[in-house]
Every structure is written in structure tokens, then in C-alpha cells.
Amino acid sequence: MKSKDKIFMTMSLPIIIIFFCFHTIPLFCGFFYSLTNSKGFGTYDFIGFKNYLKLFQNAQVMNAYMFTFKFAVITTLLVNVISIILALGLNSKIHFKGALRGLYFVPNILGGLIVGYIFNFLFTFVIPAVGNGLGWDSLSTSLLGKPETAWIGIVVCVAWQSIAFNTIIYISGLQTIPEDVYEASAIDGASGWNNFWKITFPLIAPFFTINMVLCMRNFLMVFDQIMSLTSGGPAESTTSISMLIYKNGLTGNQFGLQSANSVIYFILIVAISAFQLKVLNKREVQL
Secondary structure, X not given: OOHHHHHHHHXXXXXXXXXXXXXXXXXXXXXHHOOEOOOOOOOOOEOOOHHHHHHOOOHHHHHHHHHHHHHHHHHHHHHHHHHHHHHHHHHOOOOOHHHHHHHHHHHHHOOHHHHHHHHHHHHHHHHHHHHHHHOOHHHOOOHHHOOOOHHHHHHHHHHHHHHHHHHHHHHHHHOOOOHHHHHHHHXXXXXXXXXXXXXXXXXXXXXXXXXXXXXXXXXXXXXXXXXXXXXXXXXXXXXOHHHHHHHHHHOOOOHHHHHHHHHHHHHHHHHHHHHHHHHHHHHHHHO
């Protein structure tokens, strides 16, 4: 074996072992427990695929899936639209461009729980106080206290934190576009919107693909912000799949059932990510 191969194996083998121990083995264990009636403690019996059949008959599980997909789709679209707008602004010829980029990235540094608690305070105390002071009934009560509006507060919180990372990726994409392209477009008399739609957006399509896939995957797994904002309430209206698996699996004596839920959840996330990559990559090839 060559010295380079030895160095490669020496560096790669520990990572592979750690990944296998902390990712692959738990994955197989989760699948095994999904075939049992385990409560997370004590004895259990092997029941085959009965847990998987129960999932599709459980209204609580179906509601969690509906909320999670609605939240993920809306937040993904919102985050990417705002991120592109911010990236275009921060990539233009403005003063203090570097400082502003650093400032916009600050939310991404904070933890999800911390951001959630901050927004919880804002939605519960600050905004209602402002609403009462201005006499606006729509703002006088917390968004998080009503099942119809609680999801909006979560979308705002998660989007505020996620926009930073996506903006940086879009800025990286914008900086790969040669200035010659815009100069040729200006000679042809193209407007600002035509420049964006015909030149900028097609050329940053690979970065758009990355952001769309990462956003959808991350938002499907949303947990921290919901835990700190609503804990799945009110009336379980904001219970995501991750929250349901955590609450019912660890404290609701449904370890086997929620293990089956997590397996289905994992398969869905992989399938959705693969579908996004296939569709968006095909669009890149066409361009």
C-alpha cells in the first residue's frame, strides 16, 4: 500500500467508524424497534408491521404530517425569495457591504432554541403591548395563543434565522457571474428584470437547487423553534413530525410506534430530496 493510501485510510477510517456507530447502528436499531410494541422500557414483543398500519389510522400522526409539509413548503418559498432579494442588494455596489453581510449572518450563529425563546417573548409580551397601545385588536393578543395563527409565528421565527445562510450561498453564486455578461446585456438594452430573469437567475440555478433542497430537508425536520415557541400547541396545531416522535416516543409509551413513524419520516425526506434534485438538476441542464 502506498504512503498516500495509508494516510487516506488513517484519516478516513475513524470517521467511517464514528459514522457507523452513531448513525448506521441507531438506524437499524430504530427499524428493529419499529417492529415491536416496545414502550421504551421493560419487555416487548415482536409484532411485525402492525405499527406501520397503525400510523395511517392515527389522526394525530396525519395532522402532524399535514402541518409539517405545509410549514416546510411555505417557509422554503419565503426564505428563498427573501434571500435572493437580500443577496442581490448585498452584492450590489453599496457602502459597508462587508459589514452588512456579517450583520445579516448573525441569526445563523444563534441556536434554534435561543431564537425561539426570543421570539416567544416578542410574540407573547412585546407585540401585544404595542398592539394594545395602538388600539389594534389584531395585535393585542399573541399569535402563538391561537391555533389559527400559531404557525405564522413559527414561520416568521424559522425564516428569520434561516435567511442568513441562504443569502450567503446566493451571494457566492452571484459572484461567479462575469461582469461581461451584464455589459453585453446593457448594450442590447435589457432592463433590470430581464437581466435577472434571463441572466442572473439561470446562472445561479445550481445555488438555487442547493438552497431549495437544504431548506426543504431542514424545515421538514423542524424541532427546536417549535419546542421553544409552542411545544406543539395550542391544541396540537403546531405539532411537527419531529415533535410528535419526541413527545409520544419518549414520554407517551409509544416507542415502537414512533420508531415506525421515524422510519417512514426518514424515507419521505430522502424521497423528497431526491425528487427535488432530479427536477431542479434537469432544469439546470436545460439552461
